[in-house]
Structure formats: C-alpha cells, structure tokens
Amino acid sequence: MKFTEYLKYLLIGTAFGFVLIKSEVVSWFRIQEMFRFDAFHMYGIIGVAVIVGIISVQIIKRNNMKDASGNPITIPPKDASQVKRYLIGGSMFGLGWALLGACPGPMFALLGSGLTIMVIPILAALAGTYTYGILIEKLPH
Amino acid sequence: MLDFLYQPWPWYVAGPIIGLTVPVLLLVGGKMFGVSANLRHACAACNFGNVEFFNYDWKTAGKWNFTFLAGSVFGGFLGGYVFANPEPIALAQSTIADLQALGIQDFTGLVPDDLFTWSSLGTVPGLIVLILGGFLVGFGARYAGGCTSGHAISGLSDLQLASLIAVIGFFIGGLLMTWFIYPIILS
Numbered sequence: 001m002k003f004t005e006y007l008k009y010l011l012i013g014t015a016f017g018f019v020l021i022k023s024e025v026v027s028w029f030r031i032q033e034m035f036r037f038d039a040f041h042m043y044g045i046i047g048v049a050v051i052v053g054i055i056s057v058q059i060i061k062r063n064n065m066k067d068a069s070g071n072p073i074t075i076p077p078k079d080a081s082q083v084k085r086y087l088i089g090g091s092m093f094g095l096g097w098a099l100l101g102a103c104p105g106p107m108f109a110l111l112g113s114g115l116t117i118m119v120i121p122i123l124a125a126l127a128g129t130y131t132y133g134i135l136i137e138k139l140p141h
Numbered sequence: 142m143l144d145f146l147y148q149p150w151p152w153y154v155a156g157p158i159i160g161l162t163v164p165v166l167l168l169v170g171g172k173m174f175g176v177s178a179n180l181r182h183a184c185a186a187c188n189f190g191n192v193e194f195f196n197y198d199w200k201t202a203g204k205w206n207f208t209f210l211a212g213s214v215f216g217g218f219l220g221g222y223v224f225a226n227p228e229p230i231a232l233a234q235s236t237i238a239d240l241q242a243l244g245i246q247d248f249t250g251l252v253p254d255d256l257f258t259w260s261s262l263g264t265v266p267g268l269i270v271l272i273l274g275g276f277l278v279g280f281g282a283r284y285a286g287g288c289t290s291g292h293a294i295s296g297l298s299d300l301q302l303a304s305l306i307a308v309i310g311f312f313i314g315g316l317l318m319t320w321f322i323y324p325i326i327l328s
Contacts, residue, residue, distance in 0.1 A: 001204050001205065005169075005170065005205070006204075006208050008169050008170075009169070009170075009205045009208040009209045009212065010208050010209070010211060010212040010215075011212065012162065012165055012166060012169070012209060012212065013208065013209035013210060013211060013212020013213045013215070013216065014212040014213070014215050014216040014219070015158065015162075015212075015216060016159070016162055016209070016212065016213050016216060017212060017213035017214060017215065017216020017217040017218075017219075017220065018216035018217075018219050018220040019150070019155050019158045019159055019216075019220075020159075020213070020216070020217070020220070021216070021217055021220030021221040021251070022148075022149060022150040022155065022220050022226075023149070023150050023152070023154075023155030023156075023159075024149055024230055024251065025155070025159075026217070026221075026251055027230055027251040027252065028251070028252040028253060028256070028257070029230050029232050029236070029240070029248070029251070029252070029253070030230065030232075031315075032236055032239075032240060032319065033232055033233055033236040034315075035312075035315045035316055035318070035319035035320075036233075036235070036236055036239060036319060038232075038233035038235045038236045039232070039233045039236070040152070041151075041152050042152075043152075044151075044152030044153065044156060045152045045155050045156045045159065046156070046293060046294070047156065048152065048153060048156025048157055048160060049156045049157070049159040049160035049294050050160065050293070050294065050297045050298055051160065052156070052157050052160025052161060052163075053160045053163040053164070053294060053295070053297065053298025053299075054297070054298050054299075054300065056160070056161065056163060056164035056298070057163060057164065057167070057298045057299050057300075059164075060164060060167055060168070065168065067167065067168055067169065067170055067171040068168065068169050068170065069170065069171075071171055072171075073167050073168070073171050074171070075167075075173060075299050076173070077299075077301065078286065078296060078301045078303035078304060079303060080301070080302035080303040080306065082303070083306060085284060085285065085286065086285050086286070086303055086304075086306040086307040086310055087306055087307075087309070087310045087313075088284065088310070089281050089282075089283075089284025089285030089286070089307070089310065090281065090285040090292070090306065090307040090308065090309065090310020090311050090313070090314065091281070091310040091311075091313045091314035091317075092277050092280060092281030092284060092285075092310075092314060093277065093278060093280075093281025093282050093284070093285050093288060093307075093310065093311055093314060094281070094310060094311040094312060094313060094314020094315040094316075094317075094318070095277050095281070095314035095315070095317065095318045095322070096273075096274050096275070096276070096277025096278035096279075096280075096281055096314070097278060097289070097311060097314070097315055098314065098315040098316075098318035098319045098323070099269070099270055099273065099274035099277065099318050099322075099323070099326075100270060100271070100274030100275055100277075100278055101252065101270075101274075102274075102278075103176075103177075103278060103282075103288050103289040103290075104176040104177045104179070104180065104278065104279075104282060104288045104289075104290070105176040105213060105288075105289070105290055107275070107278070108176075108210055108213050108214050108217065109213050109214065109216060109217030109220070109221070110217060110221070110251065110252070111214055111217065112213070112214035112215060112216065112217025112218040112221065112222070113217045113218060113220065113221020113222050113225070113251070114218070114221065114222045115221075115251075115252065115257060116259070117257050117258060117259055117261075117262070117271065118257075120262065120271045120272060120275065121271050121272070121274055121275030121278070122275065123275070124271065124272045124273075124274070124275030124276040124278075124279065125180055125275045125276065125278050125279030125282075126180055126183055126184060126279060127275075127276055127279065128275065128276040128277060128278065128279025128280030128281070128282075128283070129177075129180040129181055129183075129184050129279040129280065129282070129283045130184045130190075130192070130195075131276075131280055132194075132279075132280050132283040132284050133181075133184060133192045133193075133194035133195050133283070134190070134192055134194075136193075136194050139284065
C-alpha cells in the first residue's frame with residue numbers, strides 16, 4: 001500500500017470518528033434511549049445511513065464502477081443459510097452493545113476523546129474475539 | 142462555522158455522512174466497511190496460541206483497516222476533546238427518568254461517570270459493564286460475522302439477508318439487556 005493510500009484511509013477514518021462523536025452515536029445514553037424507543041435520533045441516523053448506502057451501492061454495481069486503482073469492485077455475499085450464527089451471534093452482540101453502550105467503532109472513538117477507561121472494554125472485546133476463534137468448531141453456525 | 146464543530150449534529154446530518162463511508166471505501170480501494178474485523182486482525186497479529194481461525198496474513202488483510210481505525214481514534218480526539226460539546230446530551234426526559242430510577246446520577250458527558258471511570262472498575266456494575274460488555278461485543282461480533290458497521294450499515298446497504306438476520310439479533314439482545322437484565326445489574 002502506498003503512502004497516499006494510508007493517508008486516504010486515515011482521513012476517512014478521522015471523518016468517521018468525528019461524526020460518531022458529533023452525532024452522539026458513541027454515547028451510552030443514546031443507546032439506552034434507542035433500546036427504550038424514547039427517541040428517533042439513533043433510528044434516523046442508522047436509517048438514513050442505510051438508505052444512502054443502498055443507493056450508492058446500487059449505483060456502483062449497476063455501472064460496474066472500478067476503484068481508484070482500476071480494479072473492479074466486488075462485494076462478497078454473506079451466507080444467509082447460517083441463520084443460527086447470525087441470530088445467536090447477533091443477540092450476543094446486542095447484549096454487549098446495550099450493556100457497554102458502545103459497539104466497536106465508538107469504543108475507539110471514545111478512547112480518542114480522552115476516555116482512557118475504554119482500554120478495558122477494548123481488551124475485553126479482543127479476549128471475546130479470541131475466545132470465539134478457540135470455540136469456533138464447537139458453536140452452532 | 143466553528144460553532145457547528147462544537148455542537149452536536151442532528152441525525153439528518155450524521156446519517157448521510159456515515160452512509161457515505163460505504164461507497165467511499167469501495168471507490169477508494171474496493172474495501173467493505175467494517176470495524177470489528179480490526180479485532181480479528183489484532184488477534185491474528187498476536188496469535189500466541191496458534192488458533193486456526195487467526196492463522197492468515199493479517200498484514201495484507203488488515204493494513205487499511207488498522208489505518209482507518211487509527212483515524213477513528215484521531216477523529217474521536219478531534220470531536221470529543223478538541224471540539225467537545227460542553228453541553229449535556231439532549232436526551233428524552235423519559236430516558237433520564239428511567240436511568241435516574243436505576244441509580245445513574247451523572248448526565249454531563251457522553252457516558253455516565255457512574256460506570257465509566259477507573260474507580261468504577263472496583264464496583265460490581267462497573268466490572269460487568271466494562272468487561273462483560275466488551276467481551277460480548279467482541280465475541281458476538283465475530284460469531285455474527287460483523288458488528289453495527291459491517292452488518293447494519295454495510296450489509297444492509299448491499300441488501301444482504303444475512304445482515305438483516307444479524308441486525309434482528311442485535312435488537313433481540315439489546316432489548317433483553319435494556320428491559321430485563323440491566324435493571325438487575327444496576328440494582
């Protein structure tokens with residue numbers, strides 16, 4: 001990867017982290033509010049993000065657009081037949097999301113905002129990821 | 142203009158920007174937006190136990206993702222430190238009342254001091270929230286093959302049924318935690 005490419009990903013990531021904070025998506029309070037259905041805020045953000053995403057992905061696919069290096073853009077499909085995996089794994093993720101009030105992106109954006117305690121859930125998330133890797137053969141997928 | 146950087150952004154400003162992350166990453170390098178893959182790459186980078194799931198070339202797969210993640214930390218620094226919003230979050234009154242009833246006292250920042258300080262690690266609720274919460278996020282994201290960004294944003298943007306099932310799972314778990322388990326943890 002060239003230096004300019006690193007710079008691009010760094011910039012896109014910076015914009016992403018900045019928006020996560022400014023929209024308060026990183027806030028434990030906003031997540032509690034969302035799961036109580038007390039405000040439209042989080043649903044508005046996710047809903048609009050998905051609509052913008054759907055339209056842009058359709059434009060990219062229908063025009064067979066290429067990326068900046070000239071390679072065709074391909075999106076690998078996910079295997080929807082593994083219902084157990086998505087439902088059980090997704091529910092476990094949801095339990096953690098509501099408990100911690102942060103998903104992976106916000107954990108790191110919060111750390112950047114000066115909330116040093118986020119090191120602990122980040123390490124715990126790494127431990128969780130590693131544990132999944134160990135147990136993978138024993139889990140229903 | 143500078144005011145805009147300090148103020149919180151409404152959903153109709155933040156939503157489109159977050160959504161645009163998907164096509165921008167595709168157009169820049171054909172990359173599929175997802176944050177939790179970083180956790181897997183980090184495990185692969187220090188796979189001391191030689192676990193099969195983490196035996197792959199993480200450098201090739203993860204370079205762009207780690208760079209993006211470093212950017213997100215820096216973006217968090219800009220948004221939450223340099224241009225931090227001095228006002229408390231304009232939460233729904235009903236949420237505030239609910240959380241107060243559960244014993245949450247600090248509503249001044251993005252997260253409550255009651256749970257997110259180093260000293261809260263010495264309390265049972267703090268331990269559960271920070272360690273069990275983080276563990277479940279990491280375990281669940283990999284089990285489900287993605288997190289909020291990979292499934293709810295990227296996967297749904299590509300109309301993937303698998304991602305819809307995963308997002309339904311996110312809400313099953315989230316609602317169970319919020320309505321039934323959290324009140325026990327905080328009591």
